[in-house]
Amino acid sequence: MTAPVLSLSDVQLSLMGNAGRVDILHDISLKVTRGETVGMVGPSGSGKSSLLMLMGGLERATGGSIQALGHDLTAMDEDALARFRRGHMGVVFQSFHLIPTMTALENVATPLELAGASDAFDRAEAELESVGLGGRIHHYPSQMSGGEQQRVALARAAAPRPDILLADEPTGNLDGSNGQAIMDMLFGLRDRHGSTLVLVTHAPDLAERCDRVITLKDGRVASDNRVVAEAAQ
């Protein structure tokens, strides 16, 4: 059996809100293997986005351990986590989260530059062309539509050829046709680069495109099904 790229063991997450402590995730344990596509579904507030943030080291677990590519994310400080994400992880958000003061090209080139790539801008340009934005590389986010911005975000996440792609409801802010196009691109990129893809979504049809669907409920894993394998059987 291949070694897991992500391994979560008894992971807990509690946050302090105005109303006191809120327990978000309870003792989550799961493994994701290399090349897998995992869809995470569940009702709002079930903790799926929080779980994705923990996998990306963007949020800090209050209990348990998270291993990514053999590294213990829970033992790393902020800077170590940032450095680890370079080249290993790409994240796509529902609200795109492009830096408004940078052009499309600069947004995409930034993670490559941070990873020390000498050809950051050439690769960024190629990545933007691959998502159909070759003609808009010098445009600022405010000059683009939502679908275009999400394509830039996709290019930014994929450009460093990450081992793991994390996507948090990437089509949540887009209309049907734009959402479909983005999902095609996301899976296309994943196929091209062989990355592991973990996807949070509300859309059942999207989840069905994954190898595996994990359903969360009240901060716990309610079910964990290997969709494609089961369907094939």
Add this chain to the structure above:
Amino acid sequence: MIAWHIARRELRGGLNGFYVFLACLALGVAAIAAVGSVRVSIQEGLAREGAVILGGDASIAFTYRFAEADERAWMEAQSEAVSEIVDFRSMAVVERDGAVERGLTQVKGVDAAYPLVGDVQLVPQIPLSTALAGKNGLPGIVAQRVLIDRLALQIGDVLKLGTQEFVLMASLEREPDSAGGGFGLGPRSLVLTKDLANSSLLEPGTLFDSAYRMALPNGADLDMIRAEAEAQFAESGLRWRDSRNGAPGLSEFVDRIGAFLVLVGLAGLAVGGVGVSAAVRSYLDAKTGVIATLKTLGAEGRTIFTAYLIQIGILSAIGIALGLILGALLPILFAPIIEARLPIPAAFGLHTAPLIEAALYGALTALVFTLWPLARTEQVRAAALFRDASGPVRAIPRLPYIAAILIAFGVLLGLAVWFSGVWQLTLGAAGGILTSLGLLSLSAWLVRRIARRLSRAKAVRGHTALRLALGAVGGPGGEATSVVLSLGLGLAVLASVGQIDSNLRSAIERDLPDVAPSYFFVDIQNAQLPAFLERVKGDPQVSRVDSAPMLRGIITRINGKPAREVAGEHWVLQGDRGVTYSQRPTENTTITAGEWWPEDYVGPPQISFAAEEAMEMGLDLGDELTINILGRDITGEITSFREVDFSTAEIGFILTMNPSALAGAPHTHIATVYAEEDAEAEILRDVAADAPNITAIRVRDAIDRVTEALAGLAAATSYGAAATLITGFVVLIGAAAAGERSRVFEAAVLKTVGAARGRILASFAMRSAILGAAAGGVAIIAGGLAGYSVMVFVMDTTYTFEPFSAIAIVIGGALATLLAGLAFAWRPLAARPGQILRGQE
């Protein structure tokens, strides 16, 4: 009405987000209110204490002479009491253990009636009459602490003025009438005039002023008495002053410096205006959704504009009120400190006039700077709810709004001219502020373009922190414009002060001593002149000696008409001027028009007048001047003009006459001696031994006194500039705080894509430094232009760019922005990206 309801509901959110707005307005208003309050306090103090400052209800002064018997009799007939004082410069000499110490002092000889009004304070606390009575058979003297320290004197020591010995009885702590006098080169000492009889200091022709202070009966009509005095002794050269304006020089000085500081305060308000404008803009940006919703519900553009105008109006009123409270309280709180530095007791308290002035400035500035962003509320479309709110909004408001802004600005400028009373200075300052704002806007635009261009340059690729910084400066939104404008204007004021101050100092400190003589000797009697010249000219270490006869006179008439009617308030007509005579022009004289009189000329008096001053006064060859010298009128014809350069500290006279015109008048001589420094002490000793009445004024000391006075002015101006800079810093903090949200987001995204905190911090620091340096750069250009204008057009001298203050300002600008930026970098760096980015989903 509906607009009022909307405004009221919107204001329920409290003042959150408006602290910078309030601080900017309050600081600007406070600075102007405080300066105005101090000015009015001093003016009221001057008015209230007029009699004390003057030394009586009215004063009649003469140059060179005491009052004649008939003049004295007339004064005594008008008054309940008359006190005579005599004022002149001399050398205080102390012999101790065979060594001789000398110090220049401004001597005031008084009579038993002095002071008619007010009290003299001495340490030890003894009555003045006891002090001046002296002891051990010697008359007494009291002197200011500076002179006592300079000569290392103890109470009871003996010192000499001229040939008369005095015993030092006390130090002079407070002289009630000190503010009424002019600019003295030496510290004050006080003796009885009668004790100067044997000092050989008040010989005919000696330079001295006498003044007669009169205590008038209650209800005396000052105007009538003045008119009578001037009619009775029209040609006597008397100078009248009364308690309504006891210290006209000081009063005028306070007015001028007050007006100037208010203008500096207005620059501060302009800086605050930039902050106010930025705060309103960011508030309204955040309200785009609300405005769009209101439009969806049927609100017209005008209703929305009015609703937000009311809100900003209420906030402005709060800001102005805070500023007025601060500006009224500060002078009262600092009254003891300010009063300790003033020669007169000021009337500190609540003065409404300067508060009204400051409130008007505040309200108009708020209007000028907020109308533009307010007008843009009209252009928010309901579609903003469904589309990206940052979509294009027409940048320029409609014409009526622009007209309103221009009208408000015009009223502001008009008020400033009216209140300050010096229209050239006000318009110059307003021009300077506008030019600076224009330059700064242009520079902000350029910086953004260059940064945008550079962020795409191949050279910066791989330097992520720098590229991020350049991208942030050049990208859309951002704080570049408000930071460059606010900090830049504050720094521009400081740079102007720095350039002008250092240029003035170097003009005095560096340029002058190269050519200036070491000493001026005054009061050399005719009989003493040959011996004096023999001593100094025979000295191998003396390179040059110039001497000239010296009288003083007042120009009373030009072509038979009162001089001031013809030439206004020109400085040559204010008080008495030096007059000399000469058979032939000196070696260095350049005649610019007309001809010098023949060497043996004995006809009607002829005058050679300084060319530049003649032009300013509108004098022509052939004009007749009447000059009152020692109470006698001499009328002569201007037959030549010549160049007089006062900047070299050579002997220079506005008026030179042919010798026979002044032959009968008793006079002394003035001499300048250019000597090597180590020869100075010996020359002084020899001259003083032969002629103790001769006063030596060391040019270096005189320059130091002027520099000291200048330093005080520069300090006052620097405080004004500092207020502007503090406002600039508040705006900067405001901009940094407003930008914090976007930096938090940016840091979260950068962390997500792999940037460590050090690199993010470096990028934040670099963008601050770039903006600060840009603001500093423009400030230097603006400061240079202001410095050039003031030095060349106002001071009539040359301008040299002073690099040190300039460099300090650029570094200061970059550091200030850096500090403000870094103060708001903590949260972005500390925040977890997951929470931030999810919070925005």
